[in-house]
Amino acid sequence: MRKYFTAILGAWLVVSISVLSGTSLAQESTKQRLRLNGAAMASDVVDKWAKQFMEKNPGVEITVIGSSAGKGFQSIIDGTAEIGMMSREIRPDERNKSAEKGLKLVEKPIGRSAVAVITHERNPVNELTLEQLRRLFSGEYDNWKLVGGPDEPVRCLTRRIPESGGAVFFWNTVLHGEPFGKSTVMTETWEAILTACKRAQDLPIGIVPASRNMSGVKLLGMKKDDSSASVVPKAENVENGTYPITLTFSFAWDDRSTSPSITKFVDFCQAQGKH
Structure with missing residues (x-):
């Protein structure tokens, strides 16, 4: 008798589990x-x-x-x-x-989303005007001393255009459609730019989405011109439009x-x- 009830109980459990599993699968399939x-x-x-x-x-x-x-x-x-x-x-x-x-x-x-400008942590430069940024990425400025930094060469990093909309926006907004400098490196991913700015022995400068984790890199403040205040791409500065490199x-x-x-x-x- 005990074996009989054990068999019945086992069968009931199998059926119950099957029904519950079927219900779960049905719920997933209707999503x-x-x-x-x-x-x-x-x-x-x-x-x-x-x-x-x-x-x-x-x-x-x-x-x-x-x-x-x-x-x-x-x-x-x-x-x-x-x-x-x-x-x-x-x-x-x-x-x-x-x-x-x-x-x-x-x-x-x-x-709205912002394009952040980053460099290596040891770079003493804290901020740039949009004009200085243009001259760096166009190749007109090839040394950090030209923007108040050390006597070291500049290496610029961006995403490929026209594939990356963020890079296209930066190109149009900051460079006004002028060619990037010959030494500018175009990467496949934003992560490659972050990694390069963290690990480089030189002093690169790159652009990334402001929403990315900035640990290990230096975030540069941006100024519309010489007389403007330096602004970083915090959420409130992006929303109110005070950060100058912001896209929709x-x-x-x-x-x-x-x-x-x-x-x-x-x-x-x-x-x-x-x-």
Whole structure:
């Protein structure tokens, strides 16, 4: 009799576990999935907003990949993401490409992000004017002594353009479209710039999203001109526009999409971006 009841109990447990597992799998399968890819200038803050959104909307699962504006746009074309994060305007050739694919592009501004200027910790220079920054990255200034620093050569670091929207914005805003200096190094990732500024034996200068971890590097203050106050890219300075190298990032997506999560998440992020 004991064996009989043991067998019945075992069978009941197996059935119960199977039912519970099936319910869990069913709940997972009914979740609305939303994928974002694109500008690393925006991905840090968007990822934070995505976590907040999912807490309030447990039926939605969001993944955020920080890459570049170019890859973000391509992910919409390829169908590997529902939303592309853009830190620059969509180019005419990209719009033509999307039209050829039959996409109906929608683009909305979401929030603000800043380009931080960093160097090695041992660099005694604390701040630069935008004009000094332009001369450094254009190659006109090739020694730190020209901006009040030590007698050491300057090595500039940026992301590749036009792939990186943040680098394009910096190029247009600071260099006004002039060529970068011949010694400027263009990297594939922002992390490569951070690493170079931490570990270099020389005194490099580079640009990165202000949302990144700045430990191990020196953050330089920026001045609009000689008479302006030095400003660092803290959140309040980005929001009120006093930090001079601040961009607006946007979301782009195919308006033919039937996913109800897109509009809801876009509206949520726009509201957060205004705070």
